[in-house]
Amino acid sequence: MRFEIILSGFGGQGVLFAGNLLALAGMYRGYQVSFLPVYGPEMRGGTCHCTVVISDKDIASPLVKEPGYLIILNLPSFLKFIPRLKKGGVALVNEDLVKRDEIENYEELTHHKRVIYVPFSSLAEEAGAPLALNLCALGAFNGLLKLFSEDVFVRALKEMLGKSKAHLFEANFRAYLKGIEAINKV
Amino acid sequence: MRFEIILSGFGGQGVLFAGNLLALAGMYRGYQVSFLPVYGPEMRGGTCHCTVVISDKDIASPLVKEPGYLIILNLPSFLKFIPRLKKGGVALVNEDLVKRDEIENYEELTHHKRVIYVPFSSLAEEAGAPLALNLCALGAFNGLLKLFSEDVFVRALKEMLGKSKAHLFEANFRAYLKGIEAINKV
Amino acid sequence: MKIKILEDRCKGCGLCIEFCPKKILALSDKRNLLGYKIVCWKSPENCNHCGICYLMCPEVVFVEDGEIER
Amino acid sequence: MKIKILEDRCKGCGLCIEFCPKKILALSDKRNLLGYKIVCWKSPENCNHCGICYLMCPEVVFVEDGEIER
Amino acid sequence: MPEVFKLPKSLKKNIFHYCPGCHHSIVHRLLCEVIDELNLRDRAVGLASIGCACFLYFYIDVDIVEAPHGRSCSVATGMKRARPELVVFTYQGDGDFAAIGLGDSLHAASRGESITALMINNTVYGMTGGQLSPTTVLQQKTTTTPLGRDPKREGFPLKMAEVLSNFEGVAFCARTAVNTPKRVIETKKLLKKAFLAQLENRGFSYLEILSTCPVNWKMDALSATKHVDKLIEIFPLGVFKDTFGGNSEI
Amino acid sequence: MPEVFKLPKSLKKNIFHYCPGCHHSIVHRLLCEVIDELNLRDRAVGLASIGCACFLYFYIDVDIVEAPHGRSCSVATGMKRARPELVVFTYQGDGDFAAIGLGDSLHAASRGESITALMINNTVYGMTGGQLSPTTVLQQKTTTTPLGRDPKREGFPLKMAEVLSNFEGVAFCARTAVNTPKRVIETKKLLKKAFLAQLENRGFSYLEILSTCPVNWKMDALSATKHVDKLIEIFPLGVFKDTFGGNSEI
Amino acid sequence: MKDKRILVKGVEAIAFGALEGGCNCYFGYPITPQNEIPELMSVELPKRGGVFLQAESETSAINMVLGASAVGARVMTSSSSPGISLMSEGFSYLIALELPCVIVNVMRGGPGLGGIEASQGDYFQAVKAPGHGDGKFLVFAPYSCDEAYELTAKAFELADKYRNPVMILSDAILGQMKEPLTLKPLKIKRIKKDDWILNGAKDRPARVIKSLFLDSAELAERNRKLKKKYQMMEKEIRYEKIFEGNEDIIVVSFGSMARLCKEAVLNLREKGYPVGFFRPITLYPFPRFTLFKLAEASQRKKRFMVFELNCGQMVEDVASSICGRGDTYSVFYPPSILPFPEDIEKEIKKCLKYSNSPKV
Amino acid sequence: MKDKRILVKGVEAIAFGALEGGCNCYFGYPITPQNEIPELMSVELPKRGGVFLQAESETSAINMVLGASAVGARVMTSSSSPGISLMSEGFSYLIALELPCVIVNVMRGGPGLGGIEASQGDYFQAVKAPGHGDGKFLVFAPYSCDEAYELTAKAFELADKYRNPVMILSDAILGQMKEPLTLKPLKIKRIKKDDWILNGAKDRPARVIKSLFLDSAELAERNRKLKKKYQMMEKEIRYEKIFEGNEDIIVVSFGSMARLCKEAVLNLREKGYPVGFFRPITLYPFPRFTLFKLAEASQRKKRFMVFELNCGQMVEDVASSICGRGDTYSVFYPPSILPFPEDIEKEIKKCLKYSNSPKV
Ligand SMILES: Cc1ncc(C[n+]2csc(CCOP(=O)(O)OP(=O)(O)O)c2C)c(N)n1
Ligand SMILES: Cc1ncc(C[n+]2csc(CCOP(=O)(O)OP(=O)(O)O)c2C)c(N)n1
Ligand code: SF4
Ligand code: SF4
Ligand code: SF4
Ligand code: SF4
Ligand code: SF4
Numbered sequence A, B: 001m002r003f004e005i006i007l008s009g010f011g012g013q014g015v016l017f018a019g020n021l022l023a024l025a026g027m028y029r030g031y032q033v034s035f036l037p038v039y040g041p042e043m044r045g046g047t048c049h050c051t052v053v054i055s056d057k058d059i060a061s062p063l064v065k066e067p068g069y070l071i072i073l074n075l076p077s078f079l080k081f082i083p084r085l086k087k088g089g090v091a092l093v094n095e096d097l098v099k100r101d102e103i104e105n106y107e108e109l110t111h112h113k114r115v116i117y118v119p120f121s122s123l124a125e126e127a128g129a130p131l132a133l134n135l136c137a138l139g140a141f142n143g144l145l146k147l148f149s150e151d152v153f154v155r156a157l158k159e160m161l162g163k164s165k166a167h168l169f170e171a172n173f174r175a176y177l178k179g180i181e182a183i184n185k186v
Numbered sequence C, D: 001m002k003i004k005i006l007e008d009r010c011k012g013c014g015l016c017i018e019f020c021p022k023k024i025l026a027l028s029d030k031r032n033l034l035g036y037k038i039v040c041w042k043s044p045e046n047c048n049h050c051g052i053c054y055l056m057c058p059e060v061v062f063v064e065d066g067e068i069e070r
Numbered sequence E, F: 001m002p003e004v005f006k007l008p009k010s011l012k013k014n015i016f017h018y019c020p021g022c023h024h025s026i027v028h029r030l031l032c033e034v035i036d037e038l039n040l041r042d043r044a045v046g047l048a049s050i051g052c053a054c055f056l057y058f059y060i061d062v063d064i065v066e067a068p069h070g071r072s073c074s075v076a077t078g079m080k081r082a083r084p085e086l087v088v089f090t091y092q093g094d095g096d097f098a099a100i101g102l103g104d105s106l107h108a109a110s111r112g113e114s115i116t117a118l119m120i121n122n123t124v125y126g127m128t129g130g131q132l133s134p135t136t137v138l139q140q141k142t143t144t145t146p147l148g149r150d151p152k153r154e155g156f157p158l159k160m161a162e163v164l165s166n167f168e169g170v171a172f173c174a175r176t177a178v179n180t181p182k183r184v185i186e187t188k189k190l191l192k193k194a195f196l197a198q199l200e201n202r203g204f205s206y207l208e209i210l211s212t213c214p215v216n217w218k219m220d221a222l223s224a225t226k227h228v229d230k231l232i233e234i235f236p237l238g239v240f241k242d243t244f245g246g247n248s249e250i
Numbered sequence G, H: 001m002k003d004k005r006i007l008v009k010g011v012e013a014i015a016f017g018a019l020e021g022g023c024n025c026y027f028g029y030p031i032t033p034q035n036e037i038p039e040l041m042s043v044e045l046p047k048r049g050g051v052f053l054q055a056e057s058e059t060s061a062i063n064m065v066l067g068a069s070a071v072g073a074r075v076m077t078s079s080s081s082p083g084i085s086l087m088s089e090g091f092s093y094l095i096a097l098e099l100p101c102v103i104v105n106v107m108r109g110g111p112g113l114g115g116i117e118a119s120q121g122d123y124f125q126a127v128k129a130p131g132h133g134d135g136k137f138l139v140f141a142p143y144s145c146d147e148a149y150e151l152t153a154k155a156f157e158l159a160d161k162y163r164n165p166v167m168i169l170s171d172a173i174l175g176q177m178k179e180p181l182t183l184k185p186l187k188i189k190r191i192k193k194d195d196w197i198l199n200g201a202k203d204r205p206a207r208v209i210k211s212l213f214l215d216s217a218e219l220a221e222r223n224r225k226l227k228k229k230y231q232m233m234e235k236e237i238r239y240e241k242i243f244e245g246n247e248d249i250i251v252v253s254f255g256s257m258a259r260l261c262k263e264a265v266l267n268l269r270e271k272g273y274p275v276g277f278f279r280p281i282t283l284y285p286f287p288r289f290t291l292f293k294l295a296e297a298s299q300r301k302k303r304f305m306v307f308e309l310n311c312g313q314m315v316e317d318v319a320s321s322i323c324g325r326g327d328t329y330s331v332f333y334p335p336s337i338l339p340f341p342e343d344i345e346k347e348i349k350k351c352l353k354y355s356n357s358p359k360v
């Protein structure tokens, strides 16, 4: 068992937080994990992405050429990573910022790939946590794959938030649940 | 034909000047020459020495293990370099500062070596150029070996003194002649 | 002179809104390609062309219409 | 107290000679092992032990008799 | 009143990479305006220093070379000495100019190199993620002073304009800010003076510009801009040395 | 009146390697006297900097480490931070402290490191044969300014005591000379103060001592010693900053 | 699960390792991609009574290290390529003065400012010439968080043992990726230094720590002593190998690149390809002899494929180790173009196909 | 005798060579044993309308060089080992920015402050890692005043030709000894640089000289470009050899050490000993192929004795060049213990006597 996920979005969309959280939850669940963010000035502006691998075996390389999963929060990310998605792979895409009709050769890009649209931004706003669209996306992801239980996720989320941001737990968790809810409807 | 000379004395005794001058005269005479001074902080205090090679063939190495000639201006230099003098080699020694009886195992040190004492300091003072004991020593050396003519030597000395010290020519040259004179008497 | 807003450049920092003496600028809900909510006019007719928005905008968003856009 | 001149150390710089208020120091013709002409007394009896020679000598040549010599 | 609503000719059209509310780009624009107004493009060479503004060349349309971190004043010295007809300016952060580059900066100033040095003082290392800078103010929290700058441990903020004003080689030296419209206008005047000092070969000219770093100050753009007023209490604005005479109007 | 005609305990008996008339060794002796009188030998660590005095350890009988050229204040910082109970002093030439080491020196001062820095200012690089130093005075000929220092080319002499006095981290800062008996006595007092500042943890303490370099000045020992009076016209003696209060008697 | 398992970046693993190794002083200057080290140290060291100080430059940082080491601290600094270059003079002095310390280089792509992605471009600098003169570091190249933690801790012991700087040579992939780290207590020896450190000449003769030897014989003596020390360090040589004796190809690689290569090699071996794997963990001293033996292991001439994230550096050490007993191939990826394990597999297969011509 | 013959130190020969090569800017910082270079330049350059400036440190000197080079000057600096270390970061930038310049290192004995006598301890630093990243210098090692003059002059042309720094690697013996120099005019090409230097964007688009490439592909591209350039530089390889094909032993040595060795070899050959001599003049690119050919020249396995004034550095390049086709012996003299030609003769004779066991 080996999951390879690339998460990508704008700088402010919490992509690295989500990737880290995902890896942490994976570790708590008992898997081997790796999390590789981009860093440095590249973080400033433009797209920001990270790679997460979750596996039941040792992970030699944290690099992934053709991920099986994508979590895409904006349009540039879609254009950048969809071509790398494995045949038969799944992309969870932020419907609010990625409009199918703005994309040339959409068909070609997504050939043999499963693209699931979820309006992460709107859902997060609905959940009263407009900044937590990343959590919403994680909800959708785990709702789809059921990699770890709610307990494990809660533990990981609390660890990630730490003391200084503990007050954000509720809002974040609500967004997470929204994501699960939404994916279950798809 | 190859002459290997080490000149040695105190910092202020003009040893490097003399060595350089010797090499320059050699070059003017048409020989291959090399001149290797000590330099840097070693120059400050203690003994100061340099190595001159004059040859009619290319000089590969400016280093000399066992020189055939020594020009020794003070006691520490005597003690340091006499052991390296080639068997059968000649040392021109400043009688004013190197007293035979202050030297332990003198005999052993000078075995099979020719030591010529000349009172360079006093002679220089006599010549009215107390600082030119180095020139006096060169006089003795060239008086002994007759490597180059007076013309060549004068040209070299003038070159070495340059414009700024041209006024010192007379005194220096007198000391040189004193040296020749003295050696001729030995 | 007509002032044009180069929406692509705006980063929604709000400096123009704050310093506009006429208080006629606001953040819209629209996002540009960089993902930022962008500035918009509340009441352009009240603009006195004082130039303060231009002076303070770090992104050179406000330009005279006709200046070359990227 | 007797002042001793550590001849080995002297470099003949002349500072003591210059600053001695009694002008009782001079350079001798003698040279030490380093090759320097060394300082000597002209009239030690006139010394007032003011200590200026000690203060100014860069080589710590003037010491009380009995200080360890090298 | 500067010419507003016109893109300066020497400003490239690229979108700045700076964070929202960062004042670096305000200074960029002013710099371009001054380059245009003094007609310098033909003979200006800029130094892109290491820091958030290391991409200067994406925005300013003059010849530009990248200098190693802190070395801009030395690189500029080499250029100006080799080609005195060029107009050479550096664009440096507080970390670049005053931390690693302090020696280079002060020696160039002391030699009176005829170059123009700009220091954008945002009191942190922006580029590397908000660490302590020599200009970090007391009590300010940074990623390497988690409890705030403590003078017992990290010493006192370095006031470069004040330090430089005591150097004989310095011809012009001032500190300004761009956090209000008035100061933006004033800054442009001072920038122009800094270049004029070079054009007249008076010696080293220096302009320090207080700036923001909303991200690393953990503030929104607006609060950061307001916060500059607090900095001014510690780093007073003004002309510290001016061989043009105190009140000269440009 | 100091105790004269006694070899200080912490002075080793080696003959100095300095040229005749060089004031380095006068300062060495005074330093030893102060170390003895303040009883510092047990906890002093000295920095031998690169320059004519790099053999400090041949003469001063305390723990000594050699610092790379110009880095003494940084090395001292590392020592003092790691072991605050030590008394740490640097012994640096003008080239070491103010040329290559300017950044290290000023940052240590600005941080208010509790160390004592001595700068022996002979206005040239003695060790390497008499090249230009930042403190070389105008018109002075050196081996790299054969026509004399020209402010247009080499800038102005750096006045370190003046510069340092403006740094908040500096607790004590003075300039002195040892070219007359009175000044020798005064220098010892100031040296003591510089160490007391450290012992009381007041911050960075600095003493600049004008010195001679007869060989490279191309003067005899006596003229060089007199010539220091000329230097004093450019580098005035005095206490520039003193947290003990201006007139404290030691 | 008595040892704590946490998810950390490689650079954090290094910092934790340092704390475990007894590090009590840190001096450094920010530079990507290793800022998490000073940031973590600025929180942790003061808590433990240690010293954290951000220097004004890498040059001063390394000289603060020098000072702290001379008075007996377990001290460290960390930086990345350009910052490491600025420390060269200091490195040479530390070696010459025989002062222990730990230096971390999380390499970025050069030359110049380059880029901040993964690179192994400083291999030569680390193993051949950390500074001027003949000085050497002991160099460790970890390839996982657990190893980074352990080697860094151990580095402090070995630095003290040999009175020589030890370098942890890492790169941005290992540095910036997160993976689980087991925070287990390690047995790191404290080594007595009272016989040489400078702590005031109380009841003993004053000590001098110096590198200037104007006397030829003394200087030569010091150099011979250092050389002997480096030979002693060969005891610390570490490597990992996957090799049974009959493989045609041996893939040689270190650090993060070795992770990628290892995955490729394991995949190929599973599919039955005769491919071995060799990973030097100490880059200096280099496991020359082991490589030589590997080359001689069977009659068949072997091919050594050296994969590096640079323009070909370690390949020279591999070539000179095997002394013509095998052929050496350099497969290099200049900084910033990262291969995926699949790409590496392809390269190896290509090499298996083609003939035996040596390429160095 | 139309060319002027003067008696000069090696460092002066270098300075005269620089002037002949068109050097018009010098920035540097004093350090023994090369102070005669800045001293001479401070007199000569202003006379010729050039620029001489003493920097406040080696770090700033190399950055002034960078600036002057970027605006088109023929610029040079000189220093000695510790000062060279301080320039490492600048070196790496110069290479990355493709800025031509000439750098002189008159080596002294390290590590640390070391001593100021002759040494070749910076060989590795010069040829393997002048700075971080993969950058390289073209490195010349003259062994006489005439050669120092010619190579330094030529260095300016080649620096411009390749847009890469060129280093003159010398040592204190050659640097400080005087011998006759023939001041002959050389044909040094001036290379047009108008197409890349920064001189104000008049009637052309603005230019950027940078080394930061955040885009992976661009950075890799730049690195490949540089690597190709280094391969092109192989055209400049120079060496001296005394070899007829059947010698048992080949003595390999560079710089001053090669003078001593050459005297020894010539003496031995006169006496009929089968000893050859090889002197790389370009240390980078290293004359690998020539050495390899030498090793293969006859059936008999040859012994390569590598004499160096360090703890053994170039010997690694010799070993990896000959790829096991011969045996390599390292005869090293740590800085400051200088052998005399007689000692070298003895070493060679010893080696002639003993059996053929490889020692690297
Ligand atoms: C030699 C070296 N050390 C460190 C760095 C990393 N670095 C890049 S920018 C920077 C500091 C930036 O701060 P500042 O100069 O204040 O500019 P800002 O980003 O705040 O505008 C540092 C330390 C580097 N590139 N090179
Ligand atoms: C990195 C480095 N650069 C240069 C030198 C050469 N050097 C030795 S001492 C010195 C300057 C000495 O001048 P100063 O500090 O004024 O001391 P002084 O000899 O005048 O007392 C220099 C440049 C060196 N040893 N190391
Ligand atoms: S020009 Fe003045 S009034 Fe008009 S929008 Fe801008 S700031 Fe407001
Ligand atoms: S100041 Fe500029 S960037 Fe900021 S909100 Fe206004 S238009 Fe947008
Ligand atoms: S001051 Fe000292 S060194 Fe100078 S002459 Fe007098 S005793 Fe001798
Ligand atoms: S103690 Fe005073 S009077 Fe006596 S010799 Fe010394 S300086 Fe002269
Ligand atoms: S990090 Fe700070 S200085 Fe850098 S761009 Fe962002 S706000 Fe500006």
Ligand code: SF4
Binding pocket: B044, F017, F018, F019, F021, F022, F023, F024, F052, F122, F126, F127, F212, F213, F214, F215, F216
């Ligand atoms: S060179 Fe100058 S500073 Fe050095 S010992 Fe001689 S006189 Fe003193």
Ligand SMILES: [Mg+2]
Binding pocket: E093, E094, E095, E120, E121, E122, E123, E124, E125, E126, E133
């Ligand atoms: Mg800043």
Ligand SMILES: [Mg+2]
Binding pocket: F051, F093, F094, F095, F120, F121, F122, F123, F124, F125, F126, F133
């Ligand atoms: Mg000095």
